[in-house]
Amino acid sequence: MLEVEQAPESPGIYAWYVRFQASPQDWETKPVDGQDASIEGFLGLLREYASYYEPLPITLRGSAPYGGRWDGVLELDHGVSRREFQLRAEDVDRRERERRERDRDALENTISSQTGRRLLAQFLARATPVFSSPLYIGVAENLNERLQRHRTSYNKAMEWLRTNPNDADRLRADARTFGQRAASRGIAMENLEAWVIDLKVLESNIDAKSLRESAQSAEWLLHRLFAPILGRQ
Template identity: 50%
Template sequence: MTDSVQLSHFSMLDVDQAPESPGLYAWYVSFRAGPHDWKTKPSADGDQAIGSFLNLLRKYAGYYEPMPINLSGRGSYGAKWEGSLELDYPLREPTEGAQPGDDDLLQRLETLVGSLDTEERRRVMSSILHRASPVFSSPLYIGVATNLQERLRKHRMDYTRTHDWLREHPEDAEIIRARGKNFGQRAAARSIAMEHLEAWIIDLADEENDEVTKKHLRNTAESAEWLLHRLYSPILGRQ
């Protein structure tokens, strides 16, 4: 028996080419770096490319940084406790004077910096990360659609509108990052470049027949979407 489920992928720039059929899709962000990022940049203080490449890694890791968790509770005599629990994200840009509290984490970060100390090692790191998405990574977002092309174009439109808004209102980025109503808004608020976003799709067009109607396909796809959300916890999905 042959597998009739079709798997393909499209850049956000090219979603007009996606099929107009039911299916599932997942958004990923690819790591992009070129020779200008990993080539040696001599200076009086050493190779400046080490620090700039590390910042590139930090920016990419930041796309996956979880949002803070809001907590609340009640104590004795009606006292109310509430606050926000924020992950100590290991690749976040360190604040002045701050040091990781975990010796193992500090050693890991020092090892990471050491692995970027030559042009060739930076090139290899870039190649690994570029190939890792989506094979090794969790998706940013998983969705289901009756018409894949229409749905992906809607994501692009939401992204474009939000991106244009934030150019004029950068102060709104954190609010949209935390409360954005859709994937396009949340991706734009994390400053992910459109050309770095790509959607991998499972096209279910060939699965439709007299017994399996488009409605049945949609229901099955929605069940699969529910399961995949719980398996992979996409960082920009609905909470």
């Protein structure tokens, strides 16, 4: 997002991604009272990264007998923290419980060593965009102008949050633009990157209207296949 002026001034499709960022200060061992303080700090980075992909809560309502009503909210649990890994025996069957316990143990073993934290950080950093889901997919007549508008929207939302720090949840629920949605989740600008398909390079002999229609069709399909978490839903 820091370099969107480099985007081509031509029609195209684009997708925003968020890259996992960690430095040696995050994975190197920090002895404190006989414990490695980096373990909890690194787990905090994983929780934060997982939160970028959390969908908004889903409100469920239904009718019940005698005029009653079912009403509740579902929230996604990524299961990243140790507390979230804990399972009651009645929650899942034995095989599922054992599988989750193995996953929990593997994560704990990984982040309990400096080498494990470093490797995990490197794996996650390299996952974008090959293995990671896009946050947002869009189509534009001018990629350069559109991406700069996203950055302007992000900057305005961040400025608003600096003076209204307690309203992040409200912005997250009411955000109308990608910039507002990214800012409401606390994603740093330097961690956001856009990948583009320049349609003029792809097909230089097709008229602009046909390019636009094809791009819109691709965008429509990609939204339904990949369900970008910060897109219009």
